Amino acid sequence: MSVHQWQDLTSTEIARLAGGATVAVLPLAAIEQHGSHLPLSTDLDIGLGLLEAAMAQLGSTQDVIVLPPLALGSSLEHTDFPGTLSLMPETAMRVIEALGEAVNRAGIRRLVLFNSHGGNKAVIDLVALKLRAAHAMLVVKANYFRFAPPPQALPAKELRHGLHGGALETSMMLHLAPAKVRIEQLADAVSEGSLREQSGATLGPEGDAGYAWMAQDLHPSGVTGNAALANADIGRRLVEHFSARLATVIEEAGRFDLATLRGPTPDGI
Structure with missing residues (x-):
């Protein structure tokens, strides 16, 4: 196994690693409110913690280059809360697309977008397709x-x-960064989605008929879920499980047959 940090390599070393089964991984996160008990860095801390654990589980023949994390994401739904730093979706798309194009220029056609923030998902879906269409790259959308x-x-x-x-998030933070969790602030924030489900409503914030929501629409605190259920042992189990899944995804990306990613026909059909 050979895991490299993109910024630690020289240009010559990047060129030497390009091609073959080398996989580039771009961690995507957010800096945003997580209520009064979790820090603004929660998504970034969890994403990097899962990635570090996954790297230790990779097979001995896998080459991976980890790009610098994109800490700022598209967090429009949290912008009414102090501390949230958000890129507009169009800006986030342009940034991720530019990074993907840089990976392709370096000769690497296998890219895993590893995401730890829900608000980035729609952005990633569109960028992955654009990179595939323009460069015949394998772009994996891995949302833990x-x-x-x-x-x-x-x-x-x-x-x-x-x-x-x-x-879920609070448990992983209790395992990965316990000093950052304000234990005295743990509470149960019952989501509007849960209340609507109990009433028998069809529409909800997620699911097959979800509506667009701002965080305060689901709970005034900007949190949804029972953080009081969290503990570090649950967090350890979650990190072990999710990181193992991520390691498998990266290894399969390295084995993927790129010949199946065909370019456009001469007539554009």
Whole structure:
């Protein structure tokens, strides 16, 4: 296994690693409010913690180059809370696309966009397709919160409605960065989505008929979920599980047959 930090390499070394099964990984996160119990760096801390754990699990033959993390994301839904730093979606798209194009120029056609912030998902979907269309790159969209959680780690209702600052994120922070968690502020923030579900409503903030929402629409604190359920042992299980899944994704990206990514026909059909 050979894991490199992009910024630590020379241009010559990047060229030597290009091609073959080398996978570039771009960590994507956010600096945004997570209520009164978690720091603004929560998404970044979790993303980098999962990535570090995943790197230790890679096979012995996998070459990986980790790009500098893009700490700022598209956090429009959290902009009414102090401390949130957000790029507009169009700006975030342009930045990620430019980084993907730089990876391609270096001769690397395998790129994993590893994302730890829900608001980035729509941006990543569009950028990945643009990079694929323009450069015939393999662009993997790896959102850890879309990975299936370990069985019985948390109640199903909490996993469904604890979208932001709930037991899942708080548990991982208690494992990865416990000094940053304000324990005395842990509380249960019941989501508007949970209340609507209980009433039998079809529309909700997520699901097959979701509506656009700002964080305060779901709870005045900007948090959804029961952070009081969190503990470091649950966080350890979650980190081990999600990082193993990420390691598998990276390894499969390295084995992916790029010949299946065909360029446009001469007539553009």
